[in-house]
Amino acid sequence: xxxxxxxxxxxxxxxxxxxxxxxxxxxISAPGEQTIPxxxxxxxxxxxxxxxxxxxxxxxxxxxxxxxxxxxxxxxDPAAFLNDATKLGLRRTDIDFNQWRMLGSExxxxxxxxxxxxxxxxxLRLFDVITHRLLTGRRYVGKLTDVRKIAxxxxxxxxxxxxxxxxPFSTKIAYISKRTGRKELYMMDVDGHQPIRMTDHRxxxxxxxxxxxxxxxxxxxxxxxNPDLYRKEIYTGRESxxxxxxxxxxxxxxxxxxxxxxxxxxxxxxxxxxxxxxDGTIHRRLTNHYxxxxxxxxxxxxxxxxxxxxxxxxxxxxxxxxxxxxxTRLTHEGKYNATxxxxxxxxxIAYSRMDNGVFNVFTIREDGTDERxxxxxxxxxxxxxxxxxxRFLIYSKDLNGGGRSIWIMRADGTGAKRISARGGNDxxxxxxxxx
Amino acid sequence: MFKSTITRLVxxxxxxxxxxSGCAKKPVAEQxxxxxxxxxxxxxQQPAAVVEQQVSDTAPAYDxxxxxxAAELAASSGLERIHFAFDQYxxxxxAKSILVSNAGLLRAAPVVKVLIxxxxxxxxxxxxxxxxxxxxxxxxxxxxxxxGVAAERMNVISYGEEMPIDSAxxxxxxxKNRRANFKVKR
Numbered sequence: 370x371x372x373x374x375x376x377x378x379x380x381x382x383x384x385x386x387x388x389x390x391x392x393x394x395x396x397i398s399a400p401g402e403q404t405i406p407x408x409x410x411x412x413x414x415x416x417x418x419x420x421x422x423x424x425x426x427x428x429x430x431x432x433x434x435x436x437x438x439x440x441x442x443x444x445x446d447p448a449a450f451l452n453d454a455t456k457l458g459l460r461r462t463d464i465d466f467n468q469w470r471m472l473g474s475e476x477x478x479x480x481x482x483x484x485x486x487x488x489x490x491x492x493l494r495l496f497d498v499i500t501h502r503l504l505t506g507r508r509y510v511g512k513l514t515d516v517r518k519i520a521x522x523x524x525x526x527x528x529x530x531x532x533x534x535x536x537p538f539s540t541k542i543a544y545i546s547k548r549t550g551r552k553e554l555y556m557m558d559v560d561g562h563q564p565i566r567m568t569d570h571r572x573x574x575x576x577x578x579x580x581x582x583x584x585x586x587x588x589x590x591x592x593x594x595n596p597d598l599y600r601k602e603i604y605t606g607r608e609s610x611x612x613x614x615x616x617x618x619x620x621x622x623x624x625x626x627x628x629x630x631x632x633x634x635x636x637x638x639x640x641x642x643x644x645x646x647x648d649g650t651i652h653r654r655l656t657n658h659y660x661x662x663x664x665x666x667x668x669x670x671x672x673x674x675x676x677x678x679x680x681x682x683x684x685x686x687x688x689x690x691x692x693x694x695x696x697t698r699l700t701h702e703g704k705y706n707a708t709x710x711x712x713x714x715x716x717x718i719a720y721s722r723m724d725n726g727v728f729n730v731f732t733i734r735e736d737g738t739d740e741r742x743x744x745x746x747x748x749x750x751x752x753x754x755x756x757x758x759x760r761f762l763i764y765s766k767d768l769n770g771g772g773r774s775i776w777i778m779r780a781d782g783t784g785a786k787r788i789s790a791r792g793g794n795d796x797x798x799x800x801x802x803x804x
Numbered sequence: 805m806f807k808s809t810i811t812r813l814v815x816x817x818x819x820x821x822x823x824x825s826g827c828a829k830k831p832v833a834e835q836x837x838x839x840x841x842x843x844x845x846x847x848x849q850q851p852a853a854v855v856e857q858q859v860s861d862t863a864p865a866y867d868x869x870x871x872x873x874a875a876e877l878a879a880s881s882g883l884e885r886i887h888f889a890f891d892q893y894x895x896x897x898x899a900k901s902i903l904v905s906n907a908g909l910l911r912a913a914p915v916v917k918v919l920i921x922x923x924x925x926x927x928x929x930x931x932x933x934x935x936x937x938x939x940x941x942x943x944x945x946x947x948x949x950x951x952g953v954a955a956e957r958m959n960v961i962s963y964g965e966e967m968p969i970d971s972a973x974x975x976x977x978x979x980k981n982r983r984a985n986f987k988v989k990r
Contacts, residue, residue: 721929
């Protein structure tokens with residue numbers, strides 16, 4: 370018995386030493402490097418008003434799933450929580466940090482909620498358990514239906530205060546779905562909830578992209594027969610044709626400043642990459658080759674564009690400098706490399722490579738070194754796109770006969786999970802900027 | 805393959821001729837009173853296109869409109885699709901002989917316009933396949949052009965991998981889907 374007690378104590382001391390050391394370098398930026406032990410208590414009712422267990426449950430589930438997905442945290446088992454978890458005290462002087470420290474947590478989320486006449490208030494605090502510091506405090510006021518939005522927004526805040534870089538959980542995903550039998554444009558939350566159909570073209574809608582500055586999407590549609598580029602304002606629903614040149618008007622991608630669009634046009638009977646204005650006028654032709662040139666993707670600085678070309682035989686990724694028009698080849702391995710997506714945080718370019726008829730997602734440094742395969746196994750994974758913080762990738766995965774769905778994973782390929790509901794034949798996800 | 809195409813061409817022409825002679829209602833050229841008719845009346849009876857045609861004494865007279873209709877019908881039902889190898893837009897010999905037959909039908913029906921649709925199988929990236937489908941449609945168009953079909957009668961559109969005719973995931977289905985279709989429009 371005494372032996373046990375001694376070993377327990379020495380473990381505790383060892384543990385405290387360790388956690389003190391860890392607390393000093395709590396600033397981390399990428400998943401996998403280190404996880405933060407985090408305790409997340411359930412929301413407690415504040416003041417008067419009816420108790421809403423459904424609100425508490427949904428909030429808990431959304432926030433936890435965001436934090437799980439980030440891969441940055443090691444959530445402390447709620448079964449081990451002591452009595453501080455049941456006390457509403459949100460001020461740092463009210464909290465018994467020693468209890469949380471004993472459980473091994475270094476960060477603590479506490480919160481309360483109240484509902485009065487349909488109005489939901491949620492107050493949240495993130496504490497550093499080691500230094501007893503308040504890292505972030507937020508009060509959200511909204512409707513009862515805003516629970517998910519509040520949870521996502523706070524998850525973004527948690528990432529911001531612990532890593533210096535805001536999370537992407539309150540942004541939106543646009544994608545193409547065949548749920549109605551035809552390919553139409555849809556939009557959903559990052560966790561796949563609240564999908565809404567944006568178009569009713571009843572023809573073929575393809576390959577959307579978000580404006581980085583406005584609540585606006587561009588996409589290609591065969592609505593009027595020819596594959597033209599359309600622009601759609603998300604909240605007004607207003608829609609117009611932006612580029613309607615004879616032939617292809619496909620793969621439109623806004624420049625990082627939102628002023629220009631890179632696009633594939635084939636008005637001269639050969640697909641080339643062009644820059645057009647947001648009024649549809651051609652600013653510049655970037656490629657000039659009789660081969661196929663498609664799929665532009667901007668560098669975060671807006672001075673280079675990655676694209677797909679078969680100018681050396683098979684489809685490969687190339688990079689064109691938009692000022693000098695100099696072209697360099699990026700990928701050399703594999704026989705079929707396509708759909709490049711340049712990380713907004715720079716450094717790496719994601720793309721999909723087809724091998725034996727199956728696509729998988731790869732990333733490569735923009736100088737062509739350090740190629741890494743992120744996905745494996747059956748079912749094509751295509752159309753990778755980055756989250757605005759560069760932490761995550763979304764892509765479409767073919768479930769071998771079960772249709773295609775949208776999946777999300779961390780930038781290192783871990784934590785992959787399906788986010789769009791089965792049976793929709795979903796493809797071509799695009800990630801919005803900060804919403 | 806080539807032989808059967810020629811046979812089909814000959815048959816088609818034969819049918820056309822039959823139709824033409826069968827439908828002829830007014831053997832105008834052989835009417836002795838024709839020269840005595842005022843020129844104005846004659847123009848009312850005959851479409852301008854026929855007046856300008858050189859018709860030899862022995863050639864059977866025919867109803868141009870009926871012939872045109874028959875040729876249009878033959879073109880709209882007889883234009884055959886062509887197929888391609890994976891990730892290729894080069895015309896195969898089989899594709900070329902089909903195009904020869906298609907060109908014959910199109911030349912016989914000068915008023916019809918044709919929309920050439922390029923398609924791909926589902927393998928490959930969507931955007932790349934849209935461009936590839938267009939290359940296929942253009943390869944067909946340029947070959948028809950070289951066979952005397954006027955450029956302004958032909959339009960191309962690519963559907964990439966969006967409209968498979970067989971959605972199975974087999975070599976046979978993919979081979980069927982890698983194609984250029986011809987749709988007749990007036």
